[in-house]
Amino acid sequence: MSEKxxxxxxxxxxxxxxxxxxxxxREFLKVGAIAAAAAVVAACGASQGPTPTATLPPRxxxxxxxxxYGDPVTPYEAITNYNNYYEFSADKEAVARLAKNFQTRPWTxxxxxxxxxxxxxxxxxxxKKYPQEERIYRLRCVEGWSMVIPWxxxxxxxxxxxxxxLGSARYVSFxxxxxxxxxxxxxxxxxxxxxxxxxxxxEALHPLTILATGLYGELLPNQNGAPLRLxxxxxxGFKSAKAIVKIELTEQQPPTFxxxxxxxxYGFYSNVNPNKPxxxxxxxxxxRIGESGRRPTLMFNGYAEEVAHLxxxxxxxxxx
Ligand code: MTE
Numbered sequence: 269m270s271e272k273x274x275x276x277x278x279x280x281x282x283x284x285x286x287x288x289x290x291x292x293x294r295e296f297l298k299v300g301a302i303a304a305a306a307a308v309v310a311a312c313g314a315s316q317g318p319t320p321t322a323t324l325p326p327r328x329x330x331x332x333x334x335x336x337y338g339d340p341v342t343p344y345e346a347i348t349n350y351n352n353y354y355e356f357s358a359d360k361e362a363v364a365r366l367a368k369n370f371q372t373r374p375w376t377x378x379x380x381x382x383x384x385x386x387x388x389x390x391x392x393x394x395x396k397k398y399p400q401e402e403r404i405y406r407l408r409c410v411e412g413w414s415m416v417i418p419w420x421x422x423x424x425x426x427x428x429x430x431x432x433x434l435g436s437a438r439y440v441s442f443x444x445x446x447x448x449x450x451x452x453x454x455x456x457x458x459x460x461x462x463x464x465x466x467x468x469x470x471e472a473l474h475p476l477t478i479l480a481t482g483l484y485g486e487l488l489p490n491q492n493g494a495p496l497r498l499x500x501x502x503x504x505g506f507k508s509a510k511a512i513v514k515i516e517l518t519e520q521q522p523p524t525f526x527x528x529x530x531x532x533x534y535g536f537y538s539n540v541n542p543n544k545p546x547x548x549x550x551x552x553x554x555x556r557i558g559e560s561g562r563r564p565t566l567m568f569n570g571y572a573e574e575v576a577h578l579x580x581x582x583x584x585x586x587x588x
Contacts, residue, residue, distance in 0.1 A: 324566060324573070335404045335416050337570060339556070342415040344484050346557050351491045352409065353510060354459060355444070355451035367490035370450050372511075375495050381441075381516035384432035391495045395481060398422035402485070403478055405501040407508070408540050408569045412549040415557045419499055420482030425473045433469065433517050440472040441465075441522035442498050443514040460529065465498065465509040466522035466536065468578075476501055476574055479512070502568040502575045504538045535588040539579070540569035544588050 328338040335341075351363040356370075373391070380386040400420040408414040428440070444463035448454040454461055471477065480499045481488060488494040493510025500507050506526055516522070526534035533547060542552045542565040553562040568575050579587075 364491040372495040382434040382437035410504040419480040421478035421480035437517035442509040445511040502571040
């Protein structure tokens, strides 16, 4: 991320020291360089025959403040003032104000279900225990806009491995907090609260899947899902449940918030797929926040090289 962008972030007390973040960002950039090298190998493989990744633009050497396609991170002000968080409001520009006094301490996350060692984790222990890595990911909203977000977080796989999933576990369910007294949007009886999402276990264990605890080098702002939210970069933004209080491993596919409301619009998988139309918004193109015009949406949001194998043999037009 450019010096200028970092400096534009308001300084607030943080559990994470700037030096720590700087060093870990460098570590992540090194990991990114390895991933980019792997992508080149995959691209060479692709020349032997058509693959779902064939139309992806070339990846670039990782640079601070840019994603692997060279796109700059979206300004902090936009990321933190244009939010979907229905517990507070359906008005994206009202969420930041309404979430301002939401209490994120004390906070625990229960990890239970089909695991050998169910546990309740305190958020501050998780912040201390797991190094917070920077991950610059594109968030592609099903509504047809996108942002590039410099998250801080750690792989979900680390947490799941601690509780030792049983052989019968096939899915992971994520449940967001329910606090109608602090969340005015929850007073609407229309929605099937609490907000919940789900992944297949192999998607949850994928190294790209993270639990985010921060962005732009600071703890997560309330409106972005403090203190802990899911981020799965190859899926539409709505898969990334905010303010998680419970993670449960299950044998059956768990219910998900948007699928319960409108199953013909939102499937369980919700992989970014420019070929699968949505009844109300284009999935073929997207508007990057801060840009005019629209750009093509990439299969799996540009992460096909890493994740297409998870869906081999599936008809993604039926299982969307
Ligand atoms: N999580 C909860 N608990 N409640 C929500 O309304 N909205 C989802 C997702 N996670 C939502 C949620 C949707 S529709 C999107 S696009 C992303 O959060 C938006 O994340 P952002 O505000 O950090 O950009």
